Amino acid sequence: MSKRKRLGTLAATAASVPITLFGLVLVTFLIGRVMPIDPVLAIVGDRAPMDVVEQTRLELGLDRPLPVQFVIYVGKLLQGDLGRSVMTSHTVGADIRHFFPATLELATVAILIAALIGIPLGVLAAVKQGTRTDHIIRVLCLAGHSLPIFVLALLSLLVFYATLGWAPGPGRQDVVFDDMVPAVTNLLTVDALLAGDWEVFRDAVAHLLQPAGVLAYFSMAYIARMTRAFMLDSLSGEYVITARAKGLSAARVIWKHAFGNISVRLITVLALTYAGLLEGAVVTETVFSWPGLGLYLTVSLLNADMNAVLGATLVVGLTYLALNLFADAAYRLMDPRVK
Amino acid sequence: MLVEIENLTVSFPTPQGMSHAVRGVSLTLGAEKMGIVGESGSGKSLTARSILRLLPENARIAADKLTFDGIDVLRAREGAMRAIRGKRAGLILQDPKYSLNPVMTAGEQIAEAWRTHRKGSRREALSAAVDLLAQVQIRDPRRVAEAYPHELSGGMGQRVMIAMMLAPDPEMLIADEPTSALDATVQAEILRLLEDLVSRRGMALILISHDLPLVSHFCDRVLVMYAGRIVEELRAGDLTHAQHAYTRGLLDCLPTLSHPKPRLPVMVRDPAWLS
Amino acid sequence: MSTTTLRDWLLTDTPSSRAQAAWGRRYRLWCDFRANPLAMAGLIVTVLLIAVSLLAPWLATHDPGAQNLANRLARPSAAHWLGTDELGRDIYSRVLYGGRVTLGMVVAVVVLVAPLGLAVGCIAGYVGGVADRVLMRVTDVFLAFPRLILALAFVAAIKPGVTSAIAAIALTAWPPYARLARAETMMIRSSDYIAAVRLTGAAKARIILRHVAPMCLGSLIVRVTLDMSSIILTAASLGFLGMGAQPPSPEWGAMIATARRFILDQWWVPTIPGIAIFVASLAFNLLGDGLRDVLDPKQR
Numbered sequence: 001m002s003k004r005k006r007l008g009t010l011a012a013t014a015a016s017v018p019i020t021l022f023g024l025v026l027v028t029f030l031i032g033r034v035m036p037i038d039p040v041l042a043i044v045g046d047r048a049p050m051d052v053v054e055q056t057r058l059e060l061g062l063d064r065p066l067p068v069q070f071v072i073y074v075g076k077l078l079q080g081d082l083g084r085s086v087m088t089s090h091t092v093g094a095d096i097r098h099f100f101p102a103t104l105e106l107a108t109v110a111i112l113i114a115a116l117i118g119i120p121l122g123v124l125a126a127v128k129q130g131t132r133t134d135h136i137i138r139v140l141c142l143a144g145h146s147l148p149i150f151v152l153a154l155l156s157l158l159v160f161y162a163t164l165g166w167a168p169g170p171g172r173q174d175v176v177f178d179d180m181v182p183a184v185t186n187l188l189t190v191d192a193l194l195a196g197d198w199e200v201f202r203d204a205v206a207h208l209l210q211p212a213g214v215l216a217y218f219s220m221a222y223i224a225r226m227t228r229a230f231m232l233d234s235l236s237g238e239y240v241i242t243a244r245a246k247g248l249s250a251a252r253v254i255w256k257h258a259f260g261n262i263s264v265r266l267i268t269v270l271a272l273t274y275a276g277l278l279e280g281a282v283v284t285e286t287v288f289s290w291p292g293l294g295l296y297l298t299v300s301l302l303n304a305d306m307n308a309v310l311g312a313t314l315v316v317g318l319t320y321l322a323l324n325l326f327a328d329a330a331y332r333l334m335d336p337r338v339k
Numbered sequence: 340m341l342v343e344i345e346n347l348t349v350s351f352p353t354p355q356g357m358s359h360a361v362r363g364v365s366l367t368l369g370a371e372k373m374g375i376v377g378e379s380g381s382g383k384s385l386t387a388r389s390i391l392r393l394l395p396e397n398a399r400i401a402a403d404k405l406t407f408d409g410i411d412v413l414r415a416r417e418g419a420m421r422a423i424r425g426k427r428a429g430l431i432l433q434d435p436k437y438s439l440n441p442v443m444t445a446g447e448q449i450a451e452a453w454r455t456h457r458k459g460s461r462r463e464a465l466s467a468a469v470d471l472l473a474q475v476q477i478r479d480p481r482r483v484a485e486a487y488p489h490e491l492s493g494g495m496g497q498r499v500m501i502a503m504m505l506a507p508d509p510e511m512l513i514a515d516e517p518t519s520a521l522d523a524t525v526q527a528e529i530l531r532l533l534e535d536l537v538s539r540r541g542m543a544l545i546l547i548s549h550d551l552p553l554v555s556h557f558c559d560r561v562l563v564m565y566a567g568r569i570v571e572e573l574r575a576g577d578l579t580h581a582q583h584a585y586t587r588g589l590l591d592c593l594p595t596l597s598h599p600k601p602r603l604p605v606m607v608r609d610p611a612w613l614s
Numbered sequence: 615m616s617t618t619t620l621r622d623w624l625l626t627d628t629p630s631s632r633a634q635a636a637w638g639r640r641y642r643l644w645c646d647f648r649a650n651p652l653a654m655a656g657l658i659v660t661v662l663l664i665a666v667s668l669l670a671p672w673l674a675t676h677d678p679g680a681q682n683l684a685n686r687l688a689r690p691s692a693a694h695w696l697g698t699d700e701l702g703r704d705i706y707s708r709v710l711y712g713g714r715v716t717l718g719m720v721v722a723v724v725v726l727v728a729p730l731g732l733a734v735g736c737i738a739g740y741v742g743g744v745a746d747r748v749l750m751r752v753t754d755v756f757l758a759f760p761r762l763i764l765a766l767a768f769v770a771a772i773k774p775g776v777t778s779a780i781a782a783i784a785l786t787a788w789p790p791y792a793r794l795a796r797a798e799t800m801m802i803r804s805s806d807y808i809a810a811v812r813l814t815g816a817a818k819a820r821i822i823l824r825h826v827a828p829m830c831l832g833s834l835i836v837r838v839t840l841d842m843s844s845i846i847l848t849a850a851s852l853g854f855l856g857m858g859a860q861p862p863s864p865e866w867g868a869m870i871a872t873a874r875r876f877i878l879d880q881w882w883v884p885t886i887p888g889i890a891i892f893v894a895s896l897a898f899n900l901l902g903d904g905l906r907d908v909l910d911p912k913q914r
């Protein structure tokens with residue numbers, strides 16, 4: 001396929017994005033509207049006088065028919081207006097700008113750990129297929145798939161924090177460091193580096209490693225499993241025999257030829273895993289009191305703070321969609337084969 | 340003798356016990372062109388690949404003697420085998436669609452073979468690759484060097500494969516059904532090219548095929564294999580003097596234009612051939 | 615019929631009836647499956663789990679709801695095999711009953727989702743055109759959310775509880791099945807035997823029902839089994855976040871949620887239901903892995 005044609009199919013995929021986006025918004029809107037909790041009462045409180053309730057209802061446009069409400073909702077979204085959170089009394093947009101970087105930081109470190117361990121493990125398992133090494137790695141991966149992340153998080157707290165004392169406790173940083181560095185990116189490690197404050201940086205990294213490690217184990221299992229499957233497929237290819245017949249070293253046959261053929265597919269897996277981490281982050285953040293989007297989402301849920309819930313859900317959905325699109329693009333642009 | 344094989348067996352473990360794919364093959368090869376003919380599963384491919392020790396991982400291989408230029412292939416270290424593979428003996432596989440690495444350009448793959456066994460820079464290797472592509476009679480070697488395998492036709496792909504295996508200038512070439520996946524018109528071209536290159540460089544050739552007349556046309560002698568054994572050895576010109584019933588059966592099954600038959604004959608297999 | 619002749623009857627190369635051929639095929643698959651120790655372990659544990667859950671009223675030593683505040687957070691002992699929780703309830707009995715909740719949710723989700731996904735996928739794949747495009751766009755929307763987060767939002771919108779958790783998980787679980795069935799159908803649709811059936815004048819519905827859908831079943835079963843572990847995990851996560859089964863229900867995730875503050879001192883209280891979730895989920899994963907090797911060797 002020519003580069004132009006490939007770009008063409010990519011454009012077709014991109015064209016389907018608005019439709020998916022529209023569906024995404026519609027679904028969150030509908031969830032918000034079937035909510036049994038009256039959004040008006042949630043804002044003004046159930047002791048407010050009748051006329052205030054009525055006033056707010058009109059302001060929110062809740063007396064209009066559903067399709068009109070939807071149009072208003074979309075219109076506000078397009079202006080970046082996600083409404084106001086009852087719980088924090090900030091706008092949801094501001095809240096998300098504040099909480100999302102913490103999740104991003106957590107998920108990024110987690111995916112790095114997961115990929116750096118998972119990929120070599122998967123390759124090793126495939127190369128040693130059927131041996132004890134392979135079986136151990138497979139069971140390790142299945143265990144990662146089967147262990148609920150909150151159990152792993154709790155056990156990790158028990159072992160590394162309470163018993164061994166290696167890891168600091170829950171939270172993003174020690175209270176003494178609160179607001180020590182100016183929030184530029186809201187990525188604490190980056191902000192600390194920008195401020196040149198090594199103590200804060202070290203503390204931030206220490207707090208980051210445990211939740212990121214827990215999150216990473218979960219994704220590592222998936223990455224290793226997929227790597228193994230892809231590698232088994234690739235290693236059985238005829239071109240591997242060709243490579244060996246050329247007299248190449250085992251390492252070059254495995255990494256350059258067999259692995260070279262799966263690297264594009266692996267990028268797809270990594271992108272999807274990264275997206276999946278957002279899901280794991282909800283639970284992990286709850287256990288580790290990590291002030292990210294996941295914690296924001298669950299706390300809002302428990303307080304029936306619907307604007308916050310929908311805003312956070314939408315942002316997660318958007319991130320997910322973007323990563324999917326990226327995976328698709330990587331696949332189409334980087335793989336020289338016809339697909 | 341370049342290759343000496345005595346009583347080679349190759350077997351695979353299966354749930355029903357060991358399955359013997361090659362059962363006591365002996366042969367010797369000098370600087371000559373030898374054909375091995377047989378049907379699928381007759382063990383011809385495994386026999387040839389044993390010389391390079393390029394068998395599937397679960398294969399069990401045993402022989403009284405298996406040497407390449409005096410090197411004991413069964414006991415050689417992996418490093419010693421790597422010095423044989425590519426450098427001294429090349430292997431051409433059936434279908435370039437699968438045997439070429441799909442995510443490397445043709446030039447890169449040839450250059451890699453060249454650089455593995457000769458000292459030289461990346462630039463030298465790439466120009467050597469273009470040169471080799473010209474030697475296998477590719478008209479536009481520069482363009483082909485930059486092409487990915489899926490952008491090449493079957494015949495072109497097989498020429499790339501040949502160029503790649505010729506790059507380190509080996510003494511022997513194993514061609515494992517090199518034309519079975521190609522169009523009939525291209526088949527002859529590729530075989531002629533192969534024969535020409537081999538003769539000019541004075542290399543040994545093992546040509547594996549299921550096409551008896553074709554092989555006898557290009558080779559000095561032909562081994563006929565059936566069910567893991569060599570059942571007959573023929574000088575290329577002596578095809579009509581074949582003794583073994585299996586070989587005769589193979590030849591009889593060929594349709595001819597001069598004596599058309601209403602029905603194609605079917606091979607009648609004698610269980611005694613297996614013993 | 616003695617066992618050897620039954621085996622011969624099953625393994626014969628020349629079956630004399632369709633039933634014999636079918637059973638022979640099944641027996642061969644079973645032989646392959648049996649050769650995989652991990653898969654067998656998964657099967658045995660799964661069967662045990664189901665049996666234990668069904669027999670919970672007879673196996674339990676205590677009433678799972680009976681409180682005894684005088685004996686809270688007790689260590690495992692002869693009276694309470696796995697100790698007691700923060701209200702003095704017997705953890706062993708609660709874990710047994712929790713199996714009923716969890717497996718019940720899994721079964722409910724699968725019963726809801728698998729036929730729906732199969733139907734949508736087969737129709738979209740076979741009919742094609744606008745129907746296909748619309749159905750696939752809908753699956754896209756649902757696939758655009760991480761499963762747990764969509765389920766969370768749904769449950770929050772309805773009302774936390776087992777029923778809404780089942781509905782929410784089902785709602786998020788069907789799109790992958792539809793995708794899978796569609797892909798299989800597209801492949802089957804162009805095969806010669808479907809062309810042959812079409813030539814005999816069979817109706818569309820009949821072709822889909824009798825000739826396409828059964829061919830998708832193998833990979834669907836594999837997918838369902840592997841998915842069961844993720845359903846267990848999602849259900850437990852919902853319970854843990856307070857959006858699934860509500861206390862005092864002995865659902866494993868909810869048990870961990872109420873007991874998590876004891877992790878540092880009475881670690882076994884939240885850990886035991888955690889192990890239960892792990893074992894159940896691992897068993898289904900092993901079983902699914904084994905089934906895939908047997909039924910669907912192409913996709914690893």
